[in-house]
Amino acid sequence: MSSYKSTTLIGEDTDLLILLLYHAKVKDCKDIYFRSDISTPYVYNIGVLKQLLSDRVCVDLLFTHAFTGCDTTSRIFGIGKKPCFQRNIKDDSVLRSCSTVICSPKNDKVAVENAGSRAMISLFGGNQSDSLESMRYSLLCKKVATAKTFVTPERLPPTASATKFHSLRTHYQIMVWMGTSEGMDPTEWGWDVHCERLVPIMMDKSPAPDILLQMIHCNCSAGCNTLRCSCRKHGMDFTSACGRCQDSNCDNMSQEPISDEEEQD
Known part of the structure; x- marks a missing residue:
């Protein structure tokens, strides 16, 4: 018309x-x-x-809207549309390259997954040399060591597995918007069929190793030599998430403290 x-x-x-x-x-x-x-x-x-x-930003808006959450993709906890949009306006090189990949028809799943992971790391303030796993682990340790109440997991960056399926759904939705989704099977792009309805695949791996999900830390100042120490009470050794006892002699240490780099390895 x-x-x-x-x-x-x-x-x-x-x-x-x-x-x-x-x-x-x-x-x-x-x-x-x-x-x-x-x-x-x-x-x-x-x-x-x-x-x-500009035409460039209007294309990137498809990525910004779908990746940060639309009717068919999840919203990223703590990440709004406005900061992502402002970075696109300023031609952020990382988000720009990720948008180009995810908005390109006929791209393979590996390229889309990698671009989505890079975009997620960037939105959470990480360096491109980081991984989502290392960012989650480092941030969890910092929060557990300083928190006075339960650390809410939604404030951590998404897992690599969750990000993978989120990125696939983002790509598929953008292809639908662009009119280039013909021949694409949604079950290959982050969706599954349940009771004749499409449902999103959230993850295909556990959000963290079991030992990490059961992490207990203490803030002892008396050597961790009694059952008042929450670590000792639950049969766990000193960890890097423990608080004040890191600066004094800890009697609940099975081995010498290791560096952050060694612990990440």
Whole structure:
């Protein structure tokens, strides 16, 4: 319709705005507007927005919206759309390269998984030399050592396994939006069929080794030589997550303390 007259699309879904910004051909159509259907509506001129943002950013918006959570992909706990969008506006090199891979049709699963992992590490403030496993472990140890209450696991970066399936679903959703998903089987891109319905595959590995899930730490200042020490009480040796006893003689240590690098290995 917009090819021969000014057109307004009325709706509330963010997907509609993202799709208009990606698909609208500013030079080949009349004015297109997107209006929210509320008592005090917002009206967006798609042509003006697209010129302000640039075609590159409008493509990256598909990645930003899907990767940070849309109707078919999970929201990343603690990571909002606004910071990711602002980094795209500033042409962040890491997110830009990850977006290029995940938004490219006919890409293989390994490339998509690797790009998704890199993007997740970047969004959580890690270096590209880091891995999600090392980031989760380091952050868990820091939180356990300093926390006064239970450490909530959702505040850790997602596991590599969860990120893999999240990235596959993101790629598949973007291909649907771009109109290039023909021939793609969703069960090969992060989905499974249960009771004739598609359900997301969350992980194919445990979120952490069993010993780590049972981690107990202490903040003893008297040598850890009685059952008042929570580690000794539960039959566990000193760990790097323990607090004050690291700076004094610990009687619950089966071996000499090892460095952080050795412990990661």
